[in-house]
Amino acid sequence: xxxxxxxxxxxxxxxxxxxxxxxxxxxxxxxxxxxxxxxxxxxxxxxxxxxxxxxxxxxxxxxxxxxxxxxxxxxxxxxxxxxxxxxxxxxxxxxxxxxxxxxxxxxxxxxxxxxxxxxxxxxxxxxxxxxxxxxxxxxxxxxxxxxxxxxxxxxxxxxxxxxxxxxxxxxxxxxxxxxxxxxxxxxxxxxxxxxxxxxxxxxxxxxxxxxxxxxxxxxxxxxxxxxxxxxxxxxxxxxxxxxxxxxxxxxxxxxxxxxxxxxxxxxx
Amino acid sequence: xxxxxxxxxxxxxxxxxxxxxxxxxxxxxxxxxxxxxxxxxxxxxxxxxxxxxxxxxxxxxxxxxxxxxxxxxxxxxxxxxxxxxxxxxxxxxxxxxxxxxxxxxxxxxxxxxxxxxxxxxxxxxxxxxxxxxxxxxxxxxxxxxxxxxxxxxxxxxxxxxxxxxxxxxxxxxxxxxxxxxxxxxxxxxxxxxxxxxxxxxxxxxxxxxxxxxxxxxxxxxxxxxxxxxxxxxxxxxxxxxxxxxxxxxxxxxxxxxxxxxxxxxxxxxxxxxxxxxxxxxxxxxxxxxxxxxxxxxxxxxxxxxxxxxxxxxxxxxxxxxxxxxxxxxxxxxxxxxxxxxxxxxxxxxxxxxxxxxxxxxxxxxxxxxxxxxxxxxxxxxxxxxxxxxxxxxxxxxxxx
Numbered sequence: 146x147x148x149x150x151x152x153x154x155x156x157x158x159x160x161x162x163x164x165x166x167x168x169x170x171x172x173x174x175x176x177x178x179x180x181x182x183x184x185x186x187x188x189x190x191x192x193x194x195x196x197x198x199x200x201x202x203x204x205x206x207x208x209x210x211x212x213x214x215x216x217x218x219x220x221x222x223x224x225x226x227x228x229x230x231x232x233x234x235x236x237x238x239x240x241x242x243x244x245x246x247x248x249x250x251x252x253x254x255x256x257x258x259x260x261x262x263x264x265x266x267x268x269x270x271x272x273x274x275x276x277x278x279x280x281x282x283x284x285x286x287x288x289x290x291x292x293x294x295x296x297x298x299x300x301x302x303x304x305x306x307x308x309x310x311x312x313x314x315x316x317x318x319x320x321x322x323x324x325x326x327x328x329x330x331x332x333x334x335x336x337x338x339x340x341x342x343x344x345x346x347x348x349x350x351x352x353x354x355x356x357x358x359x360x361x362x363x364x365x366x367x368x369x370x371x372x373x374x375x376x377x378x379x380x381x382x383x384x385x386x387x388x389x390x391x392x393x394x395x396x397x398x399x400x401x402x403x404x405x406x407x408x409x410x411x412x413x
Numbered sequence: 414x415x416x417x418x419x420x421x422x423x424x425x426x427x428x429x430x431x432x433x434x435x436x437x438x439x440x441x442x443x444x445x446x447x448x449x450x451x452x453x454x455x456x457x458x459x460x461x462x463x464x465x466x467x468x469x470x471x472x473x474x475x476x477x478x479x480x481x482x483x484x485x486x487x488x489x490x491x492x493x494x495x496x497x498x499x500x501x502x503x504x505x506x507x508x509x510x511x512x513x514x515x516x517x518x519x520x521x522x523x524x525x526x527x528x529x530x531x532x533x534x535x536x537x538x539x540x541x542x543x544x545x546x547x548x549x550x551x552x553x554x555x556x557x558x559x560x561x562x563x564x565x566x567x568x569x570x571x572x573x574x575x576x577x578x579x580x581x582x583x584x585x586x587x588x589x590x591x592x593x594x595x596x597x598x599x600x601x602x603x604x605x606x607x608x609x610x611x612x613x614x615x616x617x618x619x620x621x622x623x624x625x626x627x628x629x630x631x632x633x634x635x636x637x638x639x640x641x642x643x644x645x646x647x648x649x650x651x652x653x654x655x656x657x658x659x660x661x662x663x664x665x666x667x668x669x670x671x672x673x674x675x676x677x678x679x680x681x682x683x684x685x686x687x688x689x690x691x692x693x694x695x696x697x698x699x700x701x702x703x704x705x706x707x708x709x710x711x712x713x714x715x716x717x718x719x720x721x722x723x724x725x726x727x728x729x730x731x732x733x734x735x736x737x738x739x740x741x742x743x744x745x746x747x748x749x750x751x752x753x754x755x756x757x758x759x760x761x762x763x764x765x766x767x768x769x770x771x772x773x774x775x776x777x778x779x780x781x782x783x784x785x786x787x788x789x790x791x792x793x794x795x796x797x798x799x800x801x802x803x804x805x806x807x808x809x810x811x812x813x
Contacts, residue, residue, distance in 0.1 A: 197580065197711040198697065200589045201435045201596070207579050219709045245433055246696040250710030272433045272696065276423070297437040299599060322437055323597030 147289060149238045149266050150314060153188055153349070160188035160349060160371025161408060162315070163378050164242065166209035167192050167226060168218030170382070174389040174396075178382065179230055181397050185404040188371060189238040189315075191269065194223045196244045201271035203326030205376040208383065220247040221259065228263040238266035240293055240314065245273045253281055257288045267291035267314045275308060285313075293317055298338050305338075309345035316346045317373065320354045326376050328355030339368045363409045374407065419733060424613025426733035432612040434592070434699045441599045446614040448519045453621060458518065465510050466625060469543070470500040472507075476633040476790070482760040482777075489644060489783035491776055493793045494630045496655060497765060503795030504626060504655045505536040505607060511622030513540035516603035523547045523598070526605045527591040529556055529584030530720030531563025532795065533607030538572035540605075548572040551591040553582040556720065563799065581714045584724055588698050608652025609728035612699030616657075616728050623658025630790060631662040638788070645779055647671040648792035649772040650742065651686070651721050653728035655794040660740065669741065672731060673775045675717030676744035686715035687744040688727040689735045697726040703735070718747040718803065719767035721795075749774040751807060754797065766795035767803065 153160070163182050167175050179190055195213030199206065220243055227239050241260065248256055248270065260268065267290055273281065278292065285292040291314030296305055299322065309316055318339055320331055335352075343350045352365045353373030362372050381403045382389065388396035419426040432442055452458040466472040475498065479491040496504040516524055524546050528534030534550040541548030550567055554576050557564050567574050575594075580586035595604040609619040634643055646663055648656035650672040660670050677685035685691065692703040697712060705713045705725040717723045734740040745753075750767060753774035757763050765773060769792070776791040783789065797804070 197713075198585065198589055200592050200698075203593070204579065214711070221709075244696075244710075246706070246712070247710040249695055250706070250708065271435055272699070274432060274434060274436050274439050276439065277431055277433060295436045297435075299437050299440045301440055319437060322599060324593045 147266060149236065150291065153238050153315070156188060158188065159366050159409060160351060161186055162189045162191060162351060162371060162373045163187050164191040164193060164373060164375035165382065166206065166213050166379060167194055167223040168213035168216035169209045169379070170212050170386045170389050171216055172218070172226065174393065175226065176230060176233055177393060177397055178400065179235055180233060181401050182404065183235055183237055185401055186408060187237060189240060191240045191242045191373065191375070192223060192227070194218070194220050194241065194243040194247055196247055199244060201324055203324040203376060205327070205380045205383070206325050209379045212386070220251050220256065224256065224259045224263050224265060227265050231264040238314065239264070240267040240269050240291070241265055242269045242271070245270050253284060257284050257290065260290055261288045265290065267293050269293040269295070269317065271295065275304070295319055296342060298322065298332060298334060302341070305341055306345050309342045310347070312346050312348045315349045315351045315371070316342055318342050318350060318352045318369065320352050320356070325354055327357040327380070331355070336368055339365070343369070359407055359409060362407070366409060377407065378404070419730065420613065420617055424617070426730045427736060428694070429700070429702050429729035429732040430613055430616060431701050432699060433696045433701065434612050435596055437596050438599050441595070442612055442614065449515060449614055449618050452515055452518055458514065462511055462514055465514065466507065470506050470510065471498060472625065473629045473633070474498045476630060479757070479761050482756060483780065485760060486777055486780055488785065489780040489787040489789045491780050492634065492643065492788060492790045493763070494626060494659065494790060496626060496792060496794045497763070497769070497796035501536050501539050502798060503532050503536070503766065504623060504658065505533050505795070506539065507625055507658070508607065508619050508622040508654060509533070509536035509540045509605065512603070512605045512618070513544050513546065516546060516605070517544050519603065521546070521601060521603040523602045524605045525549045525551065525591050525594050525598070525602055526607060527551045527584065527588040528607065529587065529723060530799065531556070531560040531567065532721060532799065534567050534572070534574070535563055535570070537605050537607070538567040538570035541572060542570045549575055549594070551575050551577050551587040551594065553577045553584060553587045555582040556584065556587070560720070583714065585697070585712065592698065607654070609654040609657045609730060610652040610698055610700060610702075610726060616700065616730055619654050620657045620661060620730065623654050624661035626655060626658040626792060627660060627662030630659065634790065642666055642668050643790040644783065644787040645669045645671060645789045647673060647772045647776040647779065647789060649673045649722060649768050649794060650727060650731060651675070651724045651768065652726070653731045655792050657728060657730055659792040664739065670739065671775060671779065672740050672742045673771045674742060674744045675719055675722035675771055676746040677716040677718070679746055680744050684716040685744065686717040686722050686724060688715070688725065689731065689742040690744050700726070700729050702726050702729045702732045718750065718807070719771065721766070721768040722771060743775055745771040745774045753777055754804070763793070764797035765793050766797045767800045769794045
């Protein structure tokens, strides 16, 4: 794994990994939001790619995808955007979050060489389960990219152990059943699930799906190595849409205040 | 022709098929596969299924010779497999009964389903009522508006109809939403898919529950033709469940098979649903198949006058049969389907569904090119009562 992953993995912080949609509400906003997230303490960033049929996403991210599509954002442009992000000073790992059909149409090999060229560190494909991921996993490893694995509370124990052991970059533990979105409660069994994942994983174990408040995030500290926030951030971006297009500096300041209110006090 | 080896252990039909779904529902697909495999090996389950088909849906459905139509058309004699005479008016009920019995066997009390025009929604609501299950049907806002009658029928049957406002608000989005709901409620909910699409084992399962169509047809045909098989078999293809059920008994025989897609306003316009003629390989609703999409992989909205053929993907086994060349796939326009529908009405006194009218249109054309002593069997997948409003609008527009 590359230097960016080494820093991510060796950190002793409780890692904050945000998700934003590329091109929402415009490309320049995506760049400035990414840099703002880095300044606010993000340890890595997930960059979503707009898709017509995002079946693992709830309404908030669906709407962000529609806004991205209006900007004509696609997988290739999202990957190329990463080199722009690097040029503007983004140093944390970037993970491309894309549905499998987009990857297939661009071509898996072409995606991987583009990703490598443009400074991408990993890829997450929510509709490509382990059973179907053999080829991409092998190719990712040839290109020194991390294929991020997701495990769910419904993942069978044997598979959980295997996926945890083989995980690259970080292991993404889905907090709850259902699609992405904001939730108020989590299952009691979640702790056992995270413990089992952590016991077997050699990379940081992060918890995601449904996190939207500092109190929720804090309850997972100690049983996970970090957390992922998607919908809550994307929803804030939606609220700030007009400002992000017309009065960006002010919008970014408001955005950073929001991120600060979300993060556990000790992670900054 | 090498067709006997599909699907393989990984649920593949050649390169097509597979399970492209979030990790959260992978265990449910495995659980379903195990339960399904056990059920089809269980004599009691099969007897129960056959019995329900007989006493609840009225099977076997007849094979009717279209005498006057064949006579006036010239060429081969046309036979109609009368799936329109099933309870609820189409072949959809075969699969709905099969999957509902499986849900009951698995101890699931809740079913969810997607629907476009509402035919599968009605079938799902019907079996839910019959077997005492709760039922939620996902339906696009646009389809709810167009199919008010079926929405009412589903509610009357005790189902909850959930309006889907995401994306283009039609069948593909309703299916996305049903899958999303399944991901959230997977531990106690059975997803009753309506066509031979979706992640493995759905395509295999839907075929299993629909193959009664081909099985009966073959026996019925043989019994009046001294063991001979038809010279051609034609079925319409949206997702492809009636076609795969019809083809099942003929696929390893020397019988030419035709799957008919919807060409809408024409395959050279952008208003069609001709997935195999115009689509490319991609992933939709959990399966690798042919689909209508942009070069970047955004799934596009199909069009057909027939809501049941208005789907941007197709069952993976059809994609495979297309690739191997075992089945010939052709496309029929709205206009051709409407004309065939009228011909069948006037000559045989049968109002078929707009979907089935696509198969009818091609069969009429095909029969004309064949000899008088030859035969064509058409799967008349459903009746046209549901389409009366569309037909009224259409024919009034034409000033008839």
